[in-house]
Amino acid sequence: xxxxxxxxxxxxxxxxxxxxxxxxxxxxxxxxxxxxxxxxxxxxxxxxxxxxxxxxxxxxxxxxxxxxxxxxxxxxxxxxxxxxxxxxxxxxxxxxxxxxxxxxxxxxxxxxxxxxxxxxxxxxxxxxxxxxxxxxxxxxxxxxxxxxxxxxxxxxxxxxxxxxxxxxxxxxxxxxxxxxxxxxxxxxxxxxxxxxxxxxxxxxxxxxxxxxxxxxxxxxxxxxxxxxxxxxxxxxxxxxxxxxxxxxxxxxxxxxxxxxxxxxxxxxxxxxxxxxxxxxxxxxxxxxxxxxxxxxxxxxxxxxxxxxxxxxxxxxxxxxxxxxxx
Amino acid sequence: xxxxxxxxxxxxxxxxxxxxxxxxxxxxxxxxxxxxxxxxxxxxxxxxxxxxxxxxxxxxxxxxxxxxxxxxxxxxxxxxxxxxxxxxxxxxxxxxxxxxxxxxxxxxxxxxxxxxxxxxxxxxxxxxxxxxxxxxxxxxxxxxxxxxxxxxxxxxxxxxxxxxxxxxxxxxxxxxxxxxxxxxxxxxxxxxxxxxxxxxxxxxxxxxxxxxxxxxxxxxxxxxxxxxxxxxxxxxxxxxxxxxxxxxxxxxxxxxxxxxxxxxxxxxxxxxxxxxxxxxxxxxxxx
Numbered sequence: 001x002x003x004x005x006x007x008x009x010x011x012x013x014x015x016x017x018x019x020x021x022x023x024x025x026x027x028x029x030x031x032x033x034x035x036x037x038x039x040x041x042x043x044x045x046x047x048x049x050x051x052x053x054x055x056x057x058x059x060x061x062x063x064x065x066x067x068x069x070x071x072x073x074x075x076x077x078x079x080x081x082x083x084x085x086x087x088x089x090x091x092x093x094x095x096x097x098x099x100x101x102x103x104x105x106x107x108x109x110x111x112x113x114x115x116x117x118x119x120x121x122x123x124x125x126x127x128x129x130x131x132x133x134x135x136x137x138x139x140x141x142x143x144x145x146x147x148x149x150x151x152x153x154x155x156x157x158x159x160x161x162x163x164x165x166x167x168x169x170x171x172x173x174x175x176x177x178x179x180x181x182x183x184x185x186x187x188x189x190x191x192x193x194x195x196x197x198x199x200x201x202x203x204x205x206x207x208x209x210x211x212x213x214x215x216x217x218x219x220x221x222x223x224x225x226x227x228x229x230x231x232x233x234x235x236x237x238x239x240x241x242x243x244x245x246x247x248x249x250x251x252x253x254x255x256x257x258x259x260x261x262x263x264x265x266x267x268x269x270x271x272x273x274x275x276x277x278x279x280x281x282x283x284x285x286x287x288x289x290x291x292x293x294x295x296x297x298x299x300x301x302x303x304x305x306x307x308x309x310x311x312x313x314x315x316x317x318x319x320x321x322x323x324x325x326x
Numbered sequence: 327x328x329x330x331x332x333x334x335x336x337x338x339x340x341x342x343x344x345x346x347x348x349x350x351x352x353x354x355x356x357x358x359x360x361x362x363x364x365x366x367x368x369x370x371x372x373x374x375x376x377x378x379x380x381x382x383x384x385x386x387x388x389x390x391x392x393x394x395x396x397x398x399x400x401x402x403x404x405x406x407x408x409x410x411x412x413x414x415x416x417x418x419x420x421x422x423x424x425x426x427x428x429x430x431x432x433x434x435x436x437x438x439x440x441x442x443x444x445x446x447x448x449x450x451x452x453x454x455x456x457x458x459x460x461x462x463x464x465x466x467x468x469x470x471x472x473x474x475x476x477x478x479x480x481x482x483x484x485x486x487x488x489x490x491x492x493x494x495x496x497x498x499x500x501x502x503x504x505x506x507x508x509x510x511x512x513x514x515x516x517x518x519x520x521x522x523x524x525x526x527x528x529x530x531x532x533x534x535x536x537x538x539x540x541x542x543x544x545x546x547x548x549x550x551x552x553x554x555x556x557x558x559x560x561x562x563x564x565x566x567x568x569x570x571x572x573x574x575x576x577x578x579x580x581x582x583x584x585x586x587x588x589x590x591x592x593x594x595x596x597x598x599x600x601x602x603x604x605x606x607x608x609x610x611x612x613x
Contacts (some may be wrong), residue, residue, distance in 0.1 A: 023467050048403050050408050073408060076408065078408045082404075085400070085402065086400065088340050089337075097329065097333050098405070100332070102410060103410060
């Protein structure tokens with residue numbers, strides 16, 4: 001359980017984090033999402049007690065991070081944006097040192113470290129010197145460090161940055177698994193990243209929380225479900241058919257050889273209406289999938305009122321969406 | 327604290343630092359031992375200890391430049407400060423580790439006076455006393471080095487800074503001897519101190535009112551002193567600089583005089599710098 005109240009950080013004339021409030025319940029995986037420089041790292045640094053707050057309070061399981069730092073920090077595991085590793089140590093030496101400073105009893109260590117190293121898959125590299133490890137493995141050792149002592153709360157700052165696609169998927173699996181035992185807060189500037197693993201997403205921009213909602217709600221576009229449809233007919237015919245569907249609010253059509261791609265948005269679940277309409281007209285329906293919004297679109301939507309992002313849809317293939325997110 | 331201590335000590339020996347320190351320490355001490363005891367047919371080991379002090383200028387920066395500068399460069403300070411250990415424990419652990427390495431050097435070189443005692447008349451009491459002073463003084467300089475290391479995240483800057491400050495500290499007797507002793511000069515000196523304190527308060531709190539308060543109080547104290555006991559201002563600069571002279575305190579130990587006040591001086595000196603180190607870390611968190 002993490003309670004953040006009126007948390008503020010002011011650097012001179014610049015307000016990095018501006019009165020943010022949120023609560024994270026036990027067992028939740030919360031994604032902290034925002035563009036670079038939005039205040040994610042500053043907030044996490046304050047939550048973990050690395051820096052102090054100008055105003056406001058952070059309570060970890062009821063312990064204030066500034067008033068009872070040792071109690072609060074015992075409940076915490078933190079993976080900062082750069083994993084805090086000692087280059088000249090071996091992986092096992094390093095994790096042993098972390099056990100030391102986190103005051104893990106000696107008799108619990110072997111079993112705990114074995115479990116952690118297996119979870120993040122570094123058992124085979126446990127005798128290597130940290131500075132010789134690749135970026136991906138360093139990130140894993142960093143995560144292992146955060147898990148030492150099995151703290152109730154794990155705070156992970158951009159845990160997948162700099163990893164290759166395979167490692168990103170593995171890291172997501174690990175985080176999902178950690179969510180079963182720990183309360184996890186992770187930050188990212190990539191929407192796909194957080195929506196893949198998080199139950200809830202908090203969007204932060206310019207130091208303020210602009211949205212705090214379950215993951216599906218944000219990516220689906222709250223009330224508006226957008227679909228990407230591909231049909232085997234001409235552009236004109238597709239437009240004609242789409243216009244007959246009453247539940248569709250807006251659409252945009254583009255052609256690709258003899259196939260037509262349509263971005264459709266409407267009230268509620270419009271999938272059945274779309275497929276029925278095309279089947280009735282005898283047009284083959286080649287593809288029908290939920291069009292995920294990108295972080296930029298969600299931002300636009302939240303910042304400039306209800307559903308402007310849906311009104312100005314952009315057709316993006318999956319690859320383009322991922323590129324834009326990266 | 328013990329975990330930090332163990333880690334630091336181990337890191338001295340997994341890197342080049344520990345070996346370089348001990349090697350250089352023994353080499354220089356051995357050279358002076360050969361030159362001043364063996365070649366000169368002298369059994370006074372204290373002379374050797376005094377001569378070797380020049381090597382502190384190099385060895386202390388080597389020992390302390392990494393301690394905090396490297397933590398902030400590698401961002402491992404995030405690990406230490408978000409772990410359930412206090413900043414005091416981190417600072418003291420690091421200090422004790424550096425002091426332990428220094429003590430190892432002393433213990434290794436203690437074999438020299440032992441050799442001497444086999445062939446000549448070594449004043450055991452005076453030598454032990456001098457060793458204690460030598461240890462305390464070195465520890466003080468290490469505390470200075472650790473403080474400077476916390477101010478930067480660049481080892482080289484930390485080393486150069488430590489070198490300069492140690493040079494000034496070891497030169498302090500010389501500087502004090504040439505300082506003006508007139509009351510006017512002392513007043514100027516007192517004014518500079520008051521301004522420096524006020525400026526420090528201002529940079530720390532960004533509050534003009536607080537800085538002004540300190541300035542007014544400082545001026546009042548100086549003024550009152552000048553009216554009530556003007557003799558205080560005779561040679562004030564020399565007296566003040568004398569407080570910073572770690573070498574002059576060593577003279578008693580060199581002569582074989584064990585003074586509690588000197589021990590207290592050294593411990594206080596190191597304590598102040600460790601306190602400043604803790605505060606610098608705290609201040610960085612709050613700025």
